[in-house]
Amino acid sequence: MYRSHNNGELNASHINKEVTLAGWVQKSRDKGFMIWVDLRDRYGLTQLIFDEQRTDKTVFEKAKSLGREFVIQVKGTVIERESKNANMSTGDVEILVSELNILNTALTPPFTIEDETDGGEDIRMKYRYLDIRRNPVKNSLLFRHKVAMEVRKYLSDLDFCEVETPYLIKSTPEGARDFVVPSRMNQGQFYALPQSPQTFKQLLMVGGMDKYFQIVKCFRDEDLRADRQPEFTQIDCEMAFVEQEDILNVFEGLTRHLLKELKGIEVDKFPRITYDYAMKTYGNDKPDIRFDMKFGELNSVAQHKDFGVFNSAELVVGIAAPNCASYTRKEIDALIDWVKRPQVGASGMVYVKCEEDGTFKSSVDKFYDQDDLKKWAEVTNAKAGDMIFVLSGPADKTRSQLSALRMELATRLGLRNPEVFAPLWVVDFPLLEFDEESGRYHAMHHPFTSPKPEDMKLIETEPGKVRANAYDMVLNGNEIGGGSIRIHDKDLQSRMFSLLGFTPEQAEEQFGFLMNAFQFGAPPHGGLAFGLDRLVAILGGQETIRDFIAFPKNNSGRDVMIDAPSAIDETQLKELYIKLDL
Amino acid sequence: MYRSHNNGELNASHINKEVTLAGWVQKSRDKGFMIWVDLRDRYGLTQLIFDEQRTDKTVFEKAKSLGREFVIQVKGTVIERESKNANMSTGDVEILVSELNILNTALTPPFTIEDETDGGEDIRMKYRYLDIRRNPVKNSLLFRHKVAMEVRKYLSDLDFCEVETPYLIKSTPEGARDFVVPSRMNQGQFYALPQSPQTFKQLLMVGGMDKYFQIVKCFRDEDLRADRQPEFTQIDCEMAFVEQEDILNVFEGLTRHLLKELKGIEVDKFPRITYDYAMKTYGNDKPDIRFDMKFGELNSVAQHKDFGVFNSAELVVGIAAPNCASYTRKEIDALIDWVKRPQVGASGMVYVKCEEDGTFKSSVDKFYDQDDLKKWAEVTNAKAGDMIFVLSGPADKTRSQLSALRMELATRLGLRNPEVFAPLWVVDFPLLEFDEESGRYHAMHHPFTSPKPEDMKLIETEPGKVRANAYDMVLNGNEIGGGSIRIHDKDLQSRMFSLLGFTPEQAEEQFGFLMNAFQFGAPPHGGLAFGLDRLVAILGGQETIRDFIAFPKNNSGRDVMIDAPSAIDETQLKELYIKLDL
Structure with missing residues (x-):
């Protein structure tokens, strides 16, 4: 010993x-x-x-x-x-x-093994095994394990069965790009690594498994934005004989359980807001509601005066930044510069100081009197001492700009405390979104999502207005989980594929097995998936997922520690019936 | 609802x-x-x-x-x-x-959804979602979930941390064939899917994780024998600052826990036998000890008589089949035919009836008298009423033939009750085995296994005699787990790679990151991996793993339900910088 x-x-x-x-x-x-x-x-x-x-x-x-x-x-x-x-x-x-x-013995490590290390990101990744000795990384991995165990215990106790679905599956052009795996035994053919076990979990419902979950690796060969990984982990769940309400309750329960067990925090019942409400109120379908600053639409009170910029805008919309009336001219100008950065893209910003004495001072005093501005304050719920910031322009763009400002202000005001947790559900997502590039509708969630029955009448005439039985769980400004009630009817599924631009042959070739399965007694079913990496990072009070992954890849998809990917032998290629085409 | x-x-x-x-x-x-x-x-x-x-x-x-x-x-x-x-x-x-x-509604299913179905293997696989509705399959999947949960709970309670290791790793020519994944972002390069997380778990030990486990998919692109899958699941474990004894105790504890929780069976401390003993006593390194029939080596009592076949044989070895003295001539002939089948390959078999009255009757009475045969009975531990079967020839081959006969007899005698569990450890495996084909030594376990220090003196002169700190857990004639104490010294690891025929450059290119890691303070460590598919099947009292896997592949590595693998688009190939080479 x-x-x-x-x-x-x-x-x-x-x-x-x-x-x-x-x-x-x-x-x-x-x-x-x-x-x-x-x-x-x-x-x-x-x-x-x-x-x-x-x-x-x-x-x-x-x-x-x-x-x-x-x-x-x-x-x-x-x-x-x-x-x-x-x-x-x-x-x-x-x-x-x-x-x-x-x-x-040990060579001198290339960076200090301390909570605060002198090692930069690159060297830490190359010597990840030394990085893991540091408390912040080690504790993140131990925390991740605890989260996963609690998820498994909670779901198992509710009779969910963890089923392992295959990793070597079939490539489908829908969605993100697949990683593929050439088959040696099936000449010229390829497996794909799953982007999610979506169709398998639906087949498990057809198979009567009733309640399924799996903590499972998924794969997407996409150009990596910061804090994205080509392989990532999902808590994947599906239930049969359920309505949306049942699913929201189960997974709200899971999340409350995690917050309680891991953070000692009891949260109230999650608010539920519609996608439309979220977009109008926060400019965002994953609003951070740890703080208020709801949007106030000012068209009715700000238009039809002499201010041409507002008059010609589709949307005039503002937020009240709490206790910001004391901002100096310099601070305000800095914020105006911030919203004009190309990443945000506003052309300008109007502000209104709500003075402590109940008067208003604005950058548009020329066009609006105190009564006008008082109405703005009412609409944006601004109090004495607040500052109202107003943007205008095309509705979608302006909302998105104001959303960015709202988050920036919250950060500057210290309202994004990582140890405060404010989860909510966003429901009633649109079924489809129009993609300008391809000139056709895409499934917003995925092609298996069921439309709301009451909106079915719009499906041919105004497909963009059809809402889906789809929902996201949002935590502190991050979508941590999302799902839907699925289509379980073969005809409706066929119709959906055709709406999404599949020919019947394509639909048959790619998803024939699923539609075939639907003919043999598919129950109503639905589910959701959580992104485990993100969930764990947020619960751990961190912004970035990388320390919660033992051996992450860099932004070029490389593992710099083991130096992968790498070249392989000519004989290996030959056995797989492929050659390089550089 | x-x-x-x-x-x-x-x-x-x-x-x-x-x-x-x-x-x-x-x-x-x-x-x-x-x-x-x-x-x-x-x-x-x-x-x-x-x-x-x-x-x-x-x-x-x-x-x-x-x-x-x-x-x-x-x-x-x-x-x-x-x-x-x-x-x-x-x-x-x-x-x-x-x-x-x-x-x-439902079309009439292509086979009956009953415990005993009229559907053959192929149709059941094509409509696996219907097969899963059947109790035997459904219950196998539920049982698998229970086993996995109990494993996780047991190991978590012992402070093991489940860490997810990457699936997109580096191809290494050692061992079985890798599945590879062309990289789009790293032109001309490939990831490999892991055959096991071996090097990662060792790096986690270097990283101070202390106790690691993971229930994880592994991949081997091998020609599929019956009951093998290209993707399979391991319970993968590793511990730092341990000796072999610590590891055996922990995982014996786990297995006893599983037997108790899932089967209600309490088993005694597991017997431990050496590889040499196993090979000599059972002709097999994974002996089924639910029944006895140990080998008796008869050279000293059967050679130097007039029976030329035995005299010229390297090994004469027999077993006593309990209560088989009553076998008819026809039954005996059938058994002799059975051992002469090409799959077994014996050239003949001698038998000795141990009559109830204490006399013997054999097929070689011409050469051996009652006193001789009495000695045979002593050596094979045969009792009155038993039948001794004797094979002879080259030692290894003969042992393997007798092992096959031993299993066959046990099956015929009903001694392989799947609800009886007889686990044991086989220890002291050889470090290396000679591969006739390549004319060089291969690692019997893998190249990271540590030799026994007391055998190190033989490593250059008689490498085949060096024993390893390697062990297998065997249950009912199946290896269900195996592992070793690893090398944690850079120089010894280099020496091992050179012994295995790696040039220093090859060793550096493929495992440089591991040897590099060993320079920064690697602790003594070791571990093991269980094959979950097999473990679950055996605990479930089944011979075949297929019903314990939700969506298995057939013997050509195909998923016949979703029809994978399949052809992919030309554009997809182009993006990956490969083309077909048929």
């Missing part, structure tokens, strides 16, 4: 005990007559002491050779520490070492 | 309650004035009754149209059943239906 205890568990109750410990040398301080070593493992740090007076001479000499990150095993006696350290779980004791065994 | 109860839960306590049920029509019996329907879901069957006297006429007429596997929803009253069915959990009641809602 390499150790009797780990490095996080010894305390005053162990004093005078003989112990064996093992771990890494976090640091070593050599005062000549005395050497202190902080010994580290996953569980914590324990202080070792080598004393010229009390320690065997050979052991003492060996201790002098210890460098950072050496792997050692020691035997010794737990003694009381003179200067106790209340910040360490083992801070009341230290180990007077009698035996020292160097299990492995 | 689609249902108030499921179809497995109603009993006498619910009588007179109004309930809503949903599910599939298992069968419908129409007696004209009365229609009975068995309604099925994942949870069971409930009998519905439509009565011309008591049921609304329209409902009654609609009930007449119900076909097998229609999906329906009914409302009705729970009433006491006249002829109770003790074999059904709901057998005390039936539902007098007042409302009937046909949720979906």
Whole structure:
């Protein structure tokens, strides 16, 4: 046995005990007559002491050779520490070492193994195994495990069955780009890696599995934006004989359970808002509602005056930034510059100071009197001391610009506390969205999403207005999960494929197995999927997912630690009936 | 809400309650004035009754149209059943239906949805979603989920952290053939799908994760023997600061836990035998010890007589088949034919009847007297009433033939009861095995396995004799898990790669990241992996893994349900910088 205890568990109750410990040398301080070593493992740090007076001479000499990150095993006696350290779980004791065994030496690590490291992103990724020794990364991985375990326990207790669906499946042109896998045994043919187990989980419902879940890797070969990974993990769920309400309740319950178990936070019933309301009120289908700043539409009160910019705009819309009336001209100008950046794209911004005395001072005083501005304040719910910011222009674009401003203001005002959690449901998503580039409708969620029956009458005439039984769970401005009630009728599914521009032959070739399955008694069903990486990061109070993934890839899809992808042998290619085409 | 109860839960306590049920029509019996329907879901069957006297006429007429596997929803009253069915959990009641809602119709399924189906393997795979409706398959999937949950709970409670390792990794020529994935963003390069997370779990140990596990899909592009899948699931585990003993204890504990929780069976401490002992005693490194029939080596008592066949053989070895002395000449001949089949390959077989009166009768009475045969009986531990079967020839081949006979006899004698569980550890595997074809040594386990320190002196001179710190867990004649203490020293790892025929450049190119990691303070570590598919099947009392995998592939690696793999678009190939080379 390499150790009797780990490095996080010894305390005053162990004093005078003989112990064996093992771990890494976090640091070593050599005062000549005395050497202190902080010994580290996953569980914590324990202080070792080598004393010229009390320690065997050979052991003492060996201790002098210890460098950072050496792997050692020691035997010794737990003694009381003179200067106790209340910040360490083992801070009341230290180990007077009698035996020292160097299990492995270590080169000097290329960055410091400390909570705050001097290593940049690139070097940390190359030596990820050293990065994982650092508490922030190690704790993120331990936290991820806890989240996954709680998810599994909660769903299992509700009778959900985790079923493993295949990774080697069939490529479908719909949606994002597939990663493909050439088949050696099936010459000239390819598997695809799943973008999600969508069709399999639906087939499990046809198969009577009733309640399915799976924590599963999914794959998308897309150009990687920051904080996206080519392989990512979903909590994938599906239920049969359910309506939207049943699904929202189950997964709201799961999320409340996670918040309670992992963060000790009890949240109220989640608000539910429609997609339309979200877009009009927050300019965004994943609103951050940790703070208010709802949009106020000002067309009726700001148009038909002499201000041409507003008069000609499709939408005039404002928000009240709390306690910002004191902003200086310079601060306001900086914000105006911010919204004019190409990433936001506004052409200008109007502001109204709501003074403490109930009067208003605006950048458009020329066109609007106090009564006018009072109405603006009413519509945007502005209070004395607030500042109203107003944008105008085409409705969709302007909402999106104001949404960006709303988030920026919240950040500047410190309203985005990562330890505050404000989940909600956004429901009634549109079934379809028009894609200008291809000139046709695309499924907003995916082609298996069912339209609301009451909107079916619009499906041929105004397809863009048809709402779907689709919903997203939103947490702190992030979509953490989304799903829908599915189509379970073959004819409706065929009609949907045709609406999405599939020929009957294409639909048959790609999804024939699913439509075929629907003919043999498909139950009503629906589900959702959570993005585990994002969920864990948000619950962990972080903005970026990378520290919650043990071995992430960089923005070119490379694993710089193992140096993958890489070239493969000519013989390997030949066996797969492919050749390079560079 | 689609249902108030499921179809497995109603009993006498619910009588007179109004309930809503949903599910599939298992069968419908129409007696004209009365229609009975068995309604099925994942949870069971409930009998519905439509009565011309008591049921609304329209409902009654609609009930007449119900076909097998229609999906329906009914409302009705729970009433006491006249002829109770003790074999059904709901057998005390039936539902007098007042409302009937046909949720979906169904074509007649291509095979019967019964425990014993009329469908062959191929059609069941094509319509796997219908096959999953059958109890044997459904229950196998539910059982698999339970096993996986118990594994996770047990290991989590011991502080193991489940870490997800990447699926898009680097191809290595060592071992089985990799599935590869062309990279679009890294022109001309390929990822590989992992055959196991071996190097990643070792890097997690270097990273201080201390105790890791993962239930994870692995991939091997090998010609598929029966009951092998190109993608399979491992319970993959690794621990730092451990010796072999620690690992055996932890995973013996896990297996005992599974047997207890899932089968209600308490097993004694697992026997541990060496590889050498296993090969000599059972002719096999994964012996089935539910029954005895240990090998008895007869060279010393059977050679140097006049029987030339034995005299010239490297090994003469026998087993005592219990209570088989009564075998007729015909039965014996059939067995002799069986061992002479090409799959076994023996050239002949000698037998000795151990008569009840203590005498012996053998096929070689010409050469051996009663005293000789008595010695054979002693060596093979044969009792009166047993039959000794003896094979001879080259040692390895003969042992393997006798092992096959031993299993065959056990099957014929009914000694392989799938509800009896006899686990054991086989330890001290050879480090290397000589491969005739390539004329060089291969790692028996994998190149990261550590040799036993006391055998290191043989490593250059007699590498085949070096034993490894490697172990297998064997259950009922199946290797269900295997692992080793790993090398954690860079120099030893380099030496191992060179022994395995790697040039230093090849070793560096393929495993440089691992050897590099070993320089930064690698702790002693080791682990093992269980094959989950096989483990679940054996615990489930089955010989074949296929029913424990939701969507298995056939022997050509095809998913016949979704028809994968398949051709992909020319544009897709172009984007990946490859073309077909047929």
